Amino acid sequence: MPRKGVKHKQWDPKQMKLAVEAVKNKEMGYLKPSKVFGIPKTTIEDYVKKGASVNPIGRKPVLPKELQDDLALYCLEMDRRYYGIRGRDIRRLAFQLASKNRLPNPFSRKTELAGRKWMRNFLKSHKNLSFRTPQGISKATVKGFTPDNVNAFYDLLESSFEKVNFDPARVYNVDETGLTSVQRKHSKVISFKGKKQVAALTSADRGSLVTVVTCMSAIGSFVPPPFVFPRKNMKAELLDGTPAESIAGCHPSGWIQTNLFTQWLQHFVKFTKPSKEELIVLLLDGHYSHTRNVDIIDIVRDTGIIIVCISPHTSHKLQPLDLAFMAPLKTYYAQEIKSWLKNNPGRTITSFNICRLMCPAYQKCATAEIAANGFRKPGIYPLNRNVFKESDFLIEQQRERTSRPIEQLRERMPPLSTVRLEETAHLHTYKAESHLPFFTAADIEPLSSYQQIVRPNTTRKSRQGTTCIITSTPYKEELQKSLVERNRRKSVKNKETT
Known part of the structure; x- marks a missing residue:
């Protein structure tokens, strides 16, 4: 019967730093931090007396941790803008980041992509990221979910709830x-591995x-x-x-x-x-x-x-x-x-x-x-008006402007020398850290290129609906007028055709 391997160094390096500082500052002995931080007592003694390194053992990652964290935030920001990044896109960005920052890497020069193993390790080190299948959402739906519309709905909801005593x-x-x-x-079903369909x-x-x-x-x-x-x-x-x-x-x-x-x-x-x-x-x-x-x-x-x-x-x-x-x-x-x-x-x-x-x-x-x-x-x-956070509305609050066609967004981005880091400084959930000594993902593919694509104004404009109480008298009177007008137009159109 095979034995289970013993896993070493399962504690968190950040917790180890706190434990070592507590002992050196004479805030605790050796036993108490062992219980508080979940680290063996003898291990804490070794790190305090011998000054052992708390840094992770093994090879250094191809992309530094700061650059990986920045890439993870970039992925989340693109998802929030409804331009989610595929796995192949992340691998391409990783290759470009390593090349632009002149970092030694084992990535393929032929495909200009990072390897699948790097992708797995990247997701493993960032637990808040996962592959999800997106659902289609229209431009009207994106534009309709605004704080004004939501607050107007809650106002009507609260006044109605008062009438039924909540x-x-x-x-x-x-x-x-x-x-x-x-x-x-x-x-999902079990099938032959490698089967095309x-x-x-x-x-x-x-x-x-x-x-x-x-x-x-x-x-x-x-x-x-x-x-x-x-x-x-x-x-x-x-x-x-x-x-x-x-x-x-x-x-x-x-x-x-x-x-x-x-x-x-x-x-x-x-x-x-x-x-x-x-x-x-x-x-x-x-x-x-x-x-x-x-x-x-x-x-x-x-x-x-x-x-x-x-x-x-x-x-x-x-x-x-x-x-x-x-x-x-x-x-x-x-x-x-x-x-x-x-x-x-x-x-x-x-x-x-x-x-x-x-x-x-x-x-x-x-x-x-x-x-x-x-x-x-x-x-x-x-009833909870604060169930939606400010970040839920940020993409809808951005100023609408006409962008390049979607086909142009898929083309290669401008050279790095023409891209300024200040273009992405207005972002709320993602900010390219200016103190990082690296080129970031926002430098390679600026987020300013991924604004909402707004169609040009047309001569025909549809009537914008609003939240309302349908049983109210003003709504009924307006509805009756619109129905009468619609019937009149139909009768005129029928006379013209005949």
């Missing part, structure tokens, strides 16, 4: 998501989409979900296996419509039983089926519901269902599809199977813990 049982969030008969997420069975190339409307409260109560099927006529078999008291509607697109959302609101009133004495706060995004519907305003006014619309392009940060519920639901749903295909070889999944597969996934996610975490993370309940 009762979490009377605070709900509703949102829709699409489920298809073809799973989009696949778990690993396949996983799906029901079809393209599947039908069914919309499910999810609603949960801050204490973890869930309203039975409605479904929207991509068809014109409803069949009772479509709801086989759904959670109890679920309802359904049909539309050729499979997406929620204004009339279907009105039906859901009546379904919501049936289960939550709001009244003008026991008000309920309902949070939702600015989808047209939610906000461009006068019938909804009439229903909520009569039943005692306060609808608060989340600021445009901020639902990825402020909506509880997006933050805590939707991702687990999609993951569990994909697992159910995989299990069904394995147990039913040769068969395909249709709209008649989606609800039956969705129900087990929904029951796994519909827990009080997930609901509470969803409302806690954006600071909705308990």
Whole structure:
């Protein structure tokens, strides 16, 4: 039986320095720092009496520690600007840093890249870095998440919570998501090493989409979900296996419509039983089926519901269902599809199977813990305006300006002699340290080149939405006027075509 190797020198060098200083300053003996700093007593004696070096043993790193730390901060800053750096990019930067600073290195001159082993050691020494798969985010979403928009939302939220006495049982969030008969997420599987492509069975190339409307409260109560099927006529078999008291509607697109959302609101009133004495706060995004519907305003006014619309392009940060519920639901749903295909070889999944597969996934996610975490993370309940740090808004607060096309950003950066370190001195989370006797990553690829790319102004401007209380009288009057104007334009356009 093989023996386990004994690992030496597992203590932190910084802790050793503190222990040695404490003994030399006669603040402690030898036994107490051993217990405080977790270092063997005899080791502390050796370092005090013999003056042994605290520096790490072994070869010196190719890039000094200060330069590696600066590179790590540069990677985090690029991630914050939505220009995340790939592993190959870091290896290229490491090679350029070693070359510009004339540091002896074993890097490849042919590929002009640092080795994979160096990359592994770099990540090992910087535990706060890891490879992550980014999610696409639009320019409008980046620009919409600002302190003004978020504070305006919290102002409306606080005034609405006062009317319900800050009762979490009377605070709900509703949102829709699409489920298809073809799973989009696949778990990792064991396959032959070096195989070029690993396949996983799906029901079809393209599947039908069914919309499910999810609603949960801050204490973890869930309203039975409605479904929207991509068809014109409803069949009772479509709801086989759904959670109890679920309802359904049909539309050729499979997406929620204004009339279907009105039906859901009546379904919501049936289960939550709001009244003008026991008000309920309902949070939702600015989808047209939610906000461009006068019938909804009439229903909520009569039943005692306060609808608060989340600021445009901020639902990825402020909506509880997006933050805590939707991702687990999609993951569990994909697992159910995989299990069904394995147990039913040769068969395909249709709209008649989606609800039956969705129900087990929904029951796994519909827990009080997930609901509470969803409302806690954006600071909705308990109400916390300071949940977002200043750094969360820094990229949106930067001054917008037209930059070079994205193709030019991928080209080689200007020569080092034309780059000034002062160009990056305004950064908040990353600053190239001027006292470092090295060329830094910001010298090679200046961060000023990676500003937000803003399209030139066009003659047509869309109306910018805002956070609001949909049940308010000013909003209803404005909505009625806009709907009348839209109908008038449609009638004029129809007359011109005929």
